[in-house]
Amino acid sequence: MASEPPTGAYIPGTFDAEPRSAAGLPLALIEQWRDTGQSHEDARRLLGRYATRGYSVVSDSAGLTKLSQRLGLLEVLALIDRPKRILHARTTAIGGTAVGVWAADNAQMFHPESADAGVLLSALLKVQDEIERSCRVRIGIGAHRGSFYGLAGGLYGPEADAIEDIAENHTEGGELVVTGAVVDRLPPGHSFVLRRKDGPESLVGAVYHVLDGPRQADVRSAAHRPHDPRPAEDLRYPIPYSAAFYADLLRLERCPEDVELAGRLAAEHLQDRTVVLVERSVAAAETPELGLLRGLALSAVLREAGLALMPARGAVEIKIAGPLALYLFEEAAPAVRFARCLRAGLAEHEIVCRIGVAAGPVLAGETPGGGWDVAGAPVNLASKMAQDLGRPGRVYLSEAVRERAQLDGFTSVRRTVSGVEMTFFEG
Structure with a gap:
């Protein structure tokens, strides 16, 4: 993907408020990095303790x-x-x-x-x-x-x-x-x-x-x-997963042919949601240490830009992991609007991204250690559209999302990945 700015533009005031950490993102370390001259020596000193x-x-x-x-x-x-x-x-x-x-x-x-x-x-x-x-x-x-x-x-x-x-x-x-x-x-x-x-x-x-x-x-x-x-x-x-869900999962594992049990557990635990997966650009750096800290700083920009654009209800940030961010929406149309606005917002900070948006049944909820996680075919599909097949600067919609959102400006694409033929939409 396209290169990142050499030091990583950031949103003023980003790190003034709690919490001091986010799922998959060491915000305290990023704050310390911002306060340095951002040299290779600074990077080695900060990362040395880890x-x-x-x-x-x-x-x-x-x-x-x-x-x-x-x-x-x-x-x-x-x-x-x-x-x-x-x-x-x-x-x-x-x-x-x-x-x-x-x-x-x-x-x-x-x-x-x-x-x-x-x-x-x-x-x-x-x-x-x-x-x-x-x-x-x-x-x-x-x-x-x-x-x-x-x-x-x-x-x-x-x-x-x-x-x-x-x-x-x-x-x-x-x-x-x-x-x-x-x-x-x-x-x-x-x-x-x-x-x-x-x-x-x-x-x-x-x-x-x-x-x-x-x-x-x-x-x-x-x-x-x-x-x-x-x-x-x-x-x-x-x-x-929660302890209650995991107990049910073990029951299903022991009885894989129990169709009635599988159906009952699906009705109880799965929700129809829209997943937004964002991959920001990654650029080469003079040293691995500089690349790591610059990347983390840009992931923090991605996080703050996403939080600023999310609606007050009907959406949640799942996690930021390296160059990836994952969000969950109750409805498809707000998810697509969010994806387009986030792409534009990141571009203002010279960060290029590609985004996959897919909908369907998912398992989502708070994890035992805090934070959120999500699993399901929409996550995999969003990843394949954006990461495996996507081009920088584009937003990709699954067939289900395109049908629900009814948006113009997207072109049909047909590709095969992992032996599975897929139709999706690029815009």
Whole structure:
């Protein structure tokens, strides 16, 4: 997308009021950045306190786009729950810590630099074995040992972005891939079977398939987790749902063929809403540290511009995550007006964006740890229209939104993505 201004224009008075943090956005750090000369030295000094080294393990489910064409949202959520539970149990048992809230089909774990690479790979191979044996959905897993910044409950930095991209866009269901930095930590004479992955090297270097190797023995004790005496299998991954809904989801997971139960739970928990997904532009910077802080400052501009334009009722900001922002509207027409006004408002600050607007049944609500989250086909569709297929400076509407909003100035587009043919509208 188009370049950002070198220092990131911002709205005066943006950081004068509470709260000092937002979902996925470290506002206190951004305030400190604004008060500096915004040099590379300033960036390194501010980020230094958040620096950490270790292993980032990222997973992504395979085939959900096609699966969601024939199954309801709750059935899909039930299917992807068990793989996340297995990954969390196995990696928590060897000292891993869950990162962020595991919304939709993504999951992330962090292991300290002192972790044994061989033990980690054995655990991840065991994860894939268990998922293949007991789950209908497969996942791809990527692991990298490197340097990251721990901010707002997530891992940031170019190496964090690189392993997420590898896991989400360059793995298939059942695959385990690792970077050369992980391979280098394996002991001499190890028994893992590795094969170099084809394609150009990523920012984090060569990537390898882990084809075979020793499997982790069953872990029933809390030896690796002295702070928590419970067996790893009893620990919940950071669910993005209320406790009441999660209990219902587990019931559906145990009875996947119970059509009556699925229908009753859908009627109780799902709402027809319109999702607005915004991706702002990302520009290269002289150093990774400058790029990270400039990007965060621009995400803060995006947040404030969005909040200023949202109607008093019928809409909520879900979260700001990196260059992405997510909003939920009760009606389609106000959502489209918001998208157009936000595009214009960001352009005044020399920030280019692309926006996807989609409508349909979603699961939305406050998470146990505070904040909001949303899941459902409209989120995926908005992402595919804007991120996968969209052009900078454009707004994209799904067929459902175009039908409900009845707006002029949008042109029909027909494309295929992830094996699914889509019709949407560009304006």
